[in-house]
Amino acid sequence: xxxxxxxxxxxxxxxxxxxxxxxxxxxxxxxxxxxxxxxxxxxxxxxxxxxxxxxxxxxxxxxxxxxxxxxxxxxxxxxxxxxxxxxxxxxxxxxxxxxxxxxxxxxxxxxxxxxxxxxxxxxxxxxxxxxxxxxxxxxxxxxxxxxxxxxxxxxxxxxxxxxxxxxxxxxxxxxxxxxxxxxxxxxxxxxxxxxxxxxxxxxxxxxxxxxxxxxxxxxxxxxxxxxxxxxxxxxxxxxxxxxxxxxxxxxxxxxxxxxxxxxxxxxxxxxxxxxxxxxxxxxxxxxxxxxxxxxxxxxxxxxxxxxxxxxxxxxxxxxxxxxxxxx
Amino acid sequence: xxxxxxxxxxxxxxxxxxxxxxxxxxxxxxxxxxxxxxxxxxxxxxxxxxxxxxxxxxxxxxxxxxxxxxxxxxxxxxxxxxxxxxxxxxxxxxxxxxxxxxxxxxxxxxxxxxxxxxxxxxxxxxxxxxxxxxxxxxxxxxxxxxxxxxxxxxxxxxxxxxxxxxxxxxxxxxxxxxxxxxxxxxxxxxxxxxxxxxxxxxxxxxxxxxxxxxxxxxxxxxxxxxxxxxxxxxxxxxxxxxxxxxxxxxxxxxxxxxxxxxxxxxxxxxxxxxxxxxxxxxxxxxxxxxxxxxxxxxxxxxxxxxxxxxxxxxxxxxxxxxxxxxxxxxxxxxxxxxxxxxxxxxxxxxxxxxxxxxxxxxxxxxxxxxxxxxxxxxxxxxxxxxxxxxxxxxxx
Numbered sequence: 001x002x003x004x005x006x007x008x009x010x011x012x013x014x015x016x017x018x019x020x021x022x023x024x025x026x027x028x029x030x031x032x033x034x035x036x037x038x039x040x041x042x043x044x045x046x047x048x049x050x051x052x053x054x055x056x057x058x059x060x061x062x063x064x065x066x067x068x069x070x071x072x073x074x075x076x077x078x079x080x081x082x083x084x085x086x087x088x089x090x091x092x093x094x095x096x097x098x099x100x101x102x103x104x105x106x107x108x109x110x111x112x113x114x115x116x117x118x119x120x121x122x123x124x125x126x127x128x129x130x131x132x133x134x135x136x137x138x139x140x141x142x143x144x145x146x147x148x149x150x151x152x153x154x155x156x157x158x159x160x161x162x163x164x165x166x167x168x169x170x171x172x173x174x175x176x177x178x179x180x181x182x183x184x185x186x187x188x189x190x191x192x193x194x195x196x197x198x199x200x201x202x203x204x205x206x207x208x209x210x211x212x213x214x215x216x217x218x219x220x221x222x223x224x225x226x227x228x229x230x231x232x233x234x235x236x237x238x239x240x241x242x243x244x245x246x247x248x249x250x251x252x253x254x255x256x257x258x259x260x261x262x263x264x265x266x267x268x269x270x271x272x273x274x275x276x277x278x279x280x281x282x283x284x285x286x287x288x289x290x291x292x293x294x295x296x297x298x299x300x301x302x303x304x305x306x307x308x309x310x311x312x313x314x315x316x317x318x319x320x321x322x323x324x325x326x327x
Numbered sequence: 328x329x330x331x332x333x334x335x336x337x338x339x340x341x342x343x344x345x346x347x348x349x350x351x352x353x354x355x356x357x358x359x360x361x362x363x364x365x366x367x368x369x370x371x372x373x374x375x376x377x378x379x380x381x382x383x384x385x386x387x388x389x390x391x392x393x394x395x396x397x398x399x400x401x402x403x404x405x406x407x408x409x410x411x412x413x414x415x416x417x418x419x420x421x422x423x424x425x426x427x428x429x430x431x432x433x434x435x436x437x438x439x440x441x442x443x444x445x446x447x448x449x450x451x452x453x454x455x456x457x458x459x460x461x462x463x464x465x466x467x468x469x470x471x472x473x474x475x476x477x478x479x480x481x482x483x484x485x486x487x488x489x490x491x492x493x494x495x496x497x498x499x500x501x502x503x504x505x506x507x508x509x510x511x512x513x514x515x516x517x518x519x520x521x522x523x524x525x526x527x528x529x530x531x532x533x534x535x536x537x538x539x540x541x542x543x544x545x546x547x548x549x550x551x552x553x554x555x556x557x558x559x560x561x562x563x564x565x566x567x568x569x570x571x572x573x574x575x576x577x578x579x580x581x582x583x584x585x586x587x588x589x590x591x592x593x594x595x596x597x598x599x600x601x602x603x604x605x606x607x608x609x610x611x612x613x614x615x616x617x618x619x620x621x622x623x624x625x626x627x628x629x630x631x632x633x634x635x636x637x638x639x640x641x642x643x644x645x646x647x648x649x650x651x652x653x654x655x656x657x658x659x660x661x662x663x664x665x666x667x668x669x670x671x672x673x674x675x676x677x678x679x680x681x682x683x684x685x686x687x688x689x690x691x692x693x694x695x696x697x698x699x700x701x702x703x704x705x706x707x708x709x710x711x712x713x714x715x716x717x718x719x720x721x722x723x
Contacts, residue, residue: 001635002329002635003330003631004639067328205717208718209719216719222709225716226712228712228718229712229716233653233711236629236649237629241621241628247330250328251331253331255330262617262621263621263624263625266621267621267625270621315614315617315618316610316617319613320613322616323593326590326594
């Protein structure tokens with residue numbers, strides 16, 4: 001057992017990080033408000049291997065594992081990269097063009113059996129829409145749906161459409177594929193949520209070290225320090241459990257995949273929300289302004305929380321598992 | 328990111344598991360918490376069995392009789408010890424986890440030869456004389472005086488929170504040898520035999536109702552100078568060596584037990600009814616259990632990550648503070664959940680209605696000490712925010 005990020009993984013993560021820093025700054029994100037999508041950026045992400053990362057090399061992919069993908073998605077989460085990233089990544093190998101970025105793939109997770117309203121992210125940019133049911137995966141052409149845009153989405157970088165009826169699509173995967181997609185999707189999104197957990201703490205630290213009141217940096221007050229200490233603990237715990245879920249998908253003999261995934265998604269959802277909320281509070285009045293980007297993170301957290309199972313749903317699944325294990 | 332234990336680790340697990348399966352039942356039931364001679368015999372007897380089987384001092388160097396196990400083997404060791412419900416380290420705690428490792432690191436050859444084998448075999452019990460009424464979180468404010476008088480230090484002072492003082496042979500004692508130096512610079516680390524004249528032990532009953540803690544009053548106690556560990560006035564550094572040993576894999580057993588405690592909550596919830604319904608059917612309770620399961624898994628993953636890092640650097644990182652903080656607060660949440668599920672049955676400190684109330688209540692009460700002992704949660708938050716996050720320091 002050596003649970004550390006290895007050298008290749010660190011290099012992979014560093015590559016994505018520097019790409020995001022140069023290409024997806026907060027200023028550039030502001031430009032994307034209301035759109036949330038840029039085709040050049042999408043092509044560049046494809047070129048970086050974001051979508052084909054786990055596709056075998058023989059099929060034109062990078063041939064890496066889920067643990068590696070988690071590190072990439074952590075960086076995408078930190079930088080708030082917009083778009084249906086996880087869906088397109090999951091569609092690689094299943095939908096032509098997903099891996100190389102020529103097909104933008106979105107999805108709707110119906111596996112939890114929830115009814116209307118059906119909200120679909122990034123609908124107008126999609127070439128293919130996946131419908132994830134508990135027992136199958138279907139694909140539909142977006143134009144087959146009667147979708148109307150929601151003028152004011154919560155996340156200004158994630159446009160949404162409301163769909164009233166779900167048409168029947170072409171079945172492209174069975175129950176096992178559906179379950180695998182749900183697990184993998186939950187772990188990738190947990191990676192993004194981990195990134196948000198980390199970045200919001202970093203922002204709080206930077207702000208409270210620089211902001212002075214009563215002639216001292218406010219970060220020196222214990223009432224604030226202790227909030228940030230708790231944010232740090234949450235970040236470290238989340239990092240560990242999310243990495244563990246990725247590693248367990250890659251090596252199912254190392255643990256119980258379903259439990260590892262649910263623990264990761266439940267924890268990551270809670271942590272991203274708590275750390276972004278803390279960031280709003282720690283930025284004081286500035287945290288309540290549109291200008292300070294903390295709200296982007298808070299809002300993106302809600303988008304990511306509500307896909308591939310909410311924290312509550314994963315907590316329920318964990319309780320169910322424990323209840324079965326105890327006679 | 329390799330999570331799987333190696334074949335060697337699994338082989339070690341199988342051997343240890345097989346041994347524990349025989350040895351634990353054979354060791355019998357733990358004596359009453361008030362039976363001090365019985366407790367000493369029980370705990371040291373178990374230590375001897377560990378020694379004879381080659382499992383004593385898993386983290387101790389081989390040259391001192393330890394197993395010098397790799398960190399992952401240690402993790403396996405603590406998992407198996409907890410799984411088998413083996414006796415807790417008990418009265419051997421200070422010797423095995425604090426005093427012994429400090430003597431190994433800082434002691435003279437004579438000191439090592441005299442104490443280390445006996446601690447390892449369960450023949451010598453140690454206690455800790457660090458805290459004082461005026462020196463708690465601010466340990467370096469300690470005032471117990473030691474004045475050199477020929478071959479002895481004459482020690483006078485008042486120690487508190489000394490566990491197992493009643494049955495100890497030696498005390499790892501912090502004293503002030505130079506009252507004129509700044510507070511961290513005048514401290515020395517002594518091995519005090521507990522049978523010297525001038526030592527008065529007064530048990531301090533805890534909220535559990537046991538008397539594991541004592542106050543220890545020292546009046547002109549003649550501690551031989553040869554019992555000084557490290558240099559005179561260098562005791563603060565020596566102490567920090569000891570404290571570092573506390574922050575490795577030591578919580579692993581308790582973390583494993585915490586998982587069992589959560590299972591116990593589920594088991595109890597399946598057996599009690601409220602409003603005519605089995606409590607486990609309460610969706611809010613199940614959700615809380617689910618969230619705690621997610622957090623326990625996170626804690627365990629954190630431990631594995633920390634062990635993997637420590638295995639490389641050789642030194643537990645500052646992240647250990649985060650683990651301690653998280654573990655102790657999670658522990659309390661699990662215990663409180665159990666209390667809620669027990670309802671009125673939880674008014675009893677003994678088993679009622681066939682429910683394991685005694686254990687649940689003891690654990691709940693004991694859990695309240697965890698966020699105080701070994702650096703309070705508030706001190707841990709200061710450590711994390713200052714030393715890891717780089718926020719401005721508190722005035723000292």
